[in-house]
Amino acid sequence: MARAGLWAALGLLALPVLAGLAGVIAPAFGYLPALGGTELSLDPWRGLLSWGGLAAAMRLSLTTGVLSTALSLALTFLIVAAWQGTRSFAWVTRALAPMLALPHAAAAFGLAFLIAPSGWIARALSPWATGWERPPDLLIVNDPWGLALVAGLVVKEVPFLLLMTLAALPQADSLRSQMIARGLGYGRVMGWMKVVAPRVYAQIRLPVYAVLAYSMSVVDVALILGPTRPPTLAVQILEWTNHPDLQMRFQAAAGACLQLVLVVGALALWRLAERLVARRGAGWAAGGARGAGADRVLRPLGAGVALATGLAVGLGLAGLLVWSFAGLWRFPALWPDAWGLRNWAGQSDMLARRIWQSAVIALGASVIALALSVAALQAQGARPARIMGLIYLPLIVPQIAFLPGLASFALILGLDGTLLAVMAVHLVFVLPYVYLVLADPWRAWDARAGLVAASLGARPLRVLWAVRLPMLLRALCVAFAVGFATSIAQYLPTLLIGAGRVGTVTTEAVALASSANRRLIGVWAVVQMALPMAVFAACLALPALIWRNRQGMRIG
Amino acid sequence: MSLRLENLTILRDGAPMVVLDRTVAPGEVLSVMGPSGCGKSTLLACLAGALPPVFQARGRVWLDGREITDLPSHARRLGMLFQDDILFPHLSVAGNLGFGLARGVGDRTGAIEDALREAGLEGMGARDPATLSGGQRARVALMRTLLSAPRGLLLDEAFSKLDTDLRAQMRGFVFGRARAHGLPVIMVTHDIEDARAAGGPVVDVMGRAL
Numbered sequence: 030m031a032r033a034g035l036w037a038a039l040g041l042l043a044l045p046v047l048a049g050l051a052g053v054i055a056p057a058f059g060y061l062p063a064l065g066g067t068e069l070s071l072d073p074w075r076g077l078l079s080w081g082g083l084a085a086a087m088r089l090s091l092t093t094g095v096l097s098t099a100l101s102l103a104l105t106f107l108i109v110a111a112w113q114g115t116r117s118f119a120w121v122t123r124a125l126a127p128m129l130a131l132p133h134a135a136a137a138f139g140l141a142f143l144i145a146p147s148g149w150i151a152r153a154l155s156p157w158a159t160g161w162e163r164p165p166d167l168l169i170v171n172d173p174w175g176l177a178l179v180a181g182l183v184v185k186e187v188p189f190l191l192l193m194t195l196a197a198l199p200q201a202d203s204l205r206s207q208m209i210a211r212g213l214g215y216g217r218v219m220g221w222m223k224v225v226a227p228r229v230y231a232q233i234r235l236p237v238y239a240v241l242a243y244s245m246s247v248v249d250v251a252l253i254l255g256p257t258r259p260p261t262l263a264v265q266i267l268e269w270t271n272h273p274d275l276q277m278r279f280q281a282a283a284g285a286c287l288q289l290v291l292v293v294g295a296l297a298l299w300r301l302a303e304r305l306v307a308r309r310g311a312g313w314a315a316g317g318a319r320g321a322g323a324d325r326v327l328r329p330l331g332a333g334v335a336l337a338t339g340l341a342v343g344l345g346l347a348g349l350l351v352w353s354f355a356g357l358w359r360f361p362a363l364w365p366d367a368w369g370l371r372n373w374a375g376q377s378d379m380l381a382r383r384i385w386q387s388a389v390i391a392l393g394a395s396v397i398a399l400a401l402s403v404a405a406l407q408a409q410g411a412r413p414a415r416i417m418g419l420i421y422l423p424l425i426v427p428q429i430a431f432l433p434g435l436a437s438f439a440l441i442l443g444l445d446g447t448l449l450a451v452m453a454v455h456l457v458f459v460l461p462y463v464y465l466v467l468a469d470p471w472r473a474w475d476a477r478a479g480l481v482a483a484s485l486g487a488r489p490l491r492v493l494w495a496v497r498l499p500m501l502l503r504a505l506c507v508a509f510a511v512g513f514a515t516s517i518a519q520y521l522p523t524l525l526i527g528a529g530r531v532g533t534v535t536t537e538a539v540a541l542a543s544s545a546n547r548r549l550i551g552v553w554a555v556v557q558m559a560l561p562m563a564v565f566a567a568c569l570a571l572p573a574l575i576w577r578n579r580q581g582m583r584i585g
Numbered sequence: 586m587s588l589r590l591e592n593l594t595i596l597r598d599g600a601p602m603v604v605l606d607r608t609v610a611p612g613e614v615l616s617v618m619g620p621s622g623c624g625k626s627t628l629l630a631c632l633a634g635a636l637p638p639v640f641q642a643r644g645r646v647w648l649d650g651r652e653i654t655d656l657p658s659h660a661r662r663l664g665m666l667f668q669d670d671i672l673f674p675h676l677s678v679a680g681n682l683g684f685g686l687a688r689g690v691g692d693r694t695g696a697i698e699d700a701l702r703e704a705g706l707e708g709m710g711a712r713d714p715a716t717l718s719g720g721q722r723a724r725v726a727l728m729r730t731l732l733s734a735p736r737g738l739l740l741d742e743a744f745s746k747l748d749t750d751l752r753a754q755m756r757g758f759v760f761g762r763a764r765a766h767g768l769p770v771i772m773v774t775h776d777i778e779d780a781r782a783a784g785g786p787v788v789d790v791m792g793r794a795l
Contacts (some may be wrong), residue, residue, distance in 0.1 A: 119775075171651075172634065172650070280601070309597055368628065475671070477669070477671050478671055478673065480630075480665060481631060481634050481636075481656035481665055481667070481671045482673075482684070483633075483634070483657070483659045484633055484658060484659075484661070484663055484664055484665040484730075484735075485684060485685045485729065485730065485733040485737075486659050486660075486687065486733050487659055487666070487684070488657075489657075489659070491657075495684065496673055499673075499675040500674065500675055502675075566598050576675060578713050579674055579675055579713050579715065580674075580677075580715035580716065581674025581713070581715040582673075582674050582675055582714055
């Protein structure tokens with residue numbers, strides 16, 4: 030039975046991706062009978078190439094993706110190298126879980142509200158420092174170089190990579206290695222970079238690829254923070270996909286293929302760069318430079334980065350909250366002139382409906398993902414099966430490259446716009462995260478407890494239900510919360526498979542991105558962040574409550 | 586009741602690391618000694634039905650005249666004690682004992698109370714096992730095993746984490762119960778005092794008498 034679970038999990042991940050890709054490649058070459066495309070042709074590609082913004086859109090995808098990934102990785106390593114093993118570092122790790130539960134779109138809205146010409150930073154500095162009596166006409170958000178987009182991605186990817194790095198540290202024997210390097214006279218940061226970083230990087234390589242692929246093809250964050258004329262390639266593909274002229278779908282499909290090629294090419298380049306850095310780095314490490322003085326600069330810098338990331342997210346969210354209750358709010362004023370519930374009251378019916386749909390979808394997808402993950406882990410025994418590397422497939426193949434194809438299939442089968450179809454497609458993205466979060470604690474469980482239970486006469490199923498699952502309750506709860514947050518954060522799958530009939534708080538919030546209605550955006554973004562946070566809090570409280578009289582169940 | 590190892594051989598990469606051909610009588614303790622890494626714990630894992638896949642086992646194991654060589658762990662009725670007590674941290678003391686108590690016992694509460702009294706832990710059933718002392722926890726682990734009505738006991742360095750006084754006390758308790766229930770016992774240890782206290786034959790993993 031457990032074996033079946035393993036294959037079900039893998040099939041569930043791989044099949045939709047492959048089917049979706051097929052459903053994109055065929056129309057890219059003119060074949061989509063449902064829309065009258067019965068002959069192979071290169072017209073979709075001609076259409077794509079004739080679009081004037083193509084070169085700029087491709088360049089934007091590449092530069093913002095690579096820049097945000099490299100920056101996130103560098104900052105993550107800096108923070109860990111400079112502060113690992115200290116009390117402040119323990120603090121940072123505790124702040125990670127809520128940061129991860131936060132949907133990308135909510136963080137992006139928060140950042141936009143913070144740095145916009147009429148945002149809190151400008152207000153705090155005006156008019157005494159800037160002389161601005163009204164918001165300046167500056168394109169800070171949606172800047173043509175995509176810098177705001179890069180910033181929005183970095184504040185979310187640093188916590189993610191930080192978590193992945195933390196999980197890899199014990200296997201890299203990081204504390205002792207760093208201690209030995211320091212004993213040889215190396216500075217903290219320099220020693221870590223030369224001794225620990227290569228081993229840690231080898232472990233977090235797949236998550237880094239996932240970050241690169243995601244950053245290059247993200248849609249929701251790009252809609253909120255990214256450039257508009259032209260937008261990034263992924264945003265343009267979505268525009269074509271949703272174009273009233275259905276023939277544009279062919280061109281969209283060609284664009285999706287191009288996006289895939291672009292991501293694969295960037296991954297290949299990244300891999301090449303890895304080799305180069307590895308070769309240069311080996312010489313650098315053997316060169317013996319101690320860099321003991323560098324700590325004086327790098328440690329405060331690392332702390333500053335961590336603090337700035339936390340503040341960008343925290344103040345951004347506070348800004349959203351304030352806007353959602355704001356009445357009149359004139360420019361240089363730091364606080365609204367009037368407060369009220371009007372923004373909320375006006376949305377109450379829609380809020381109730383969307384919260385309900387979001388919660389049902391997220392609950393269903395997370396519970397199924399949890400069951401499949403347990404089955405897949407149980408089937409593998411002590412040693413992880415190599416084939417589980419496939420779990421990263423939906424995280425590395427860009428959503429915009431295969432979801433339109435999947436949406437076509439859903440349309441043909443008449444499944445689009447149903448709650449179940451949306452839940453199923455969410456599962457494709459929820460399952461990898463749930464599995465990855467659960468896998469480590471699952472394997473860390475003391476197998477002797479299972480052997481003792483069996484020697485007392487308990488069958489394998491009873492060992493699972495009565496011993497292993499209760500002992501891992503906390504890990505199961507965290508995995509569920511991560512799954513729930515992942516589902517809530519999904520924009521493109523809901524939009525494309527929901528077909529306008531099923532929507533979540535995220536589709537609702539992102540749809541407001543192009544509007545100037547800050548109060549409404551505030552309301553929806555607050556709900557979007559509050560929903561996964563509340564579930565996260567509940568999932569941390571539940572095991573603590575259930576096991577309040579069991580000291581052995583507390584985390585050490 | 587007796588436990589018979591019939592030409593039991595455990596191979597690693599084709600090379601034998603454990604070779605035993607012995608019968609352990611009811612109430613008798615067979616001590617298997619040797620340095621760490623010699624295969625003592627692998628022997629117990631094999632007997633418990635949890636041999637890691639890198640090893641192969643040959644030969645047969647009989648318990649009470651019933652062959653258990655290929656039975657799954659839960660069907661063998663061999664109780665196990667480790668150097669750590671491995672009490673289930675999510676269950677109370679009574680919950681742990683109840684987990685061990687065989688199905689079909691009528692008065693479960695009574696049986697658990699009797700076991701607590703026998704171990705000198707009267708009235709501690711509702712306690713969190715984490716709040717017990719090391720010696721108390723070790724006794725709960727033993728009572729849990731006995732309540733499952735095993736036909737034999739496997740001890741994996743079961744006394745090595747206890748301090749000297751407690752160790753002597755616990756040895757007496759375990760061996761006494763085993764004798765009273767007529768259970769054959771196989772104990773692996775690196776401590777000659779354990780083997781002396783057991784009073785039975787002492788061998789190394791290749792079956793040579795020490």
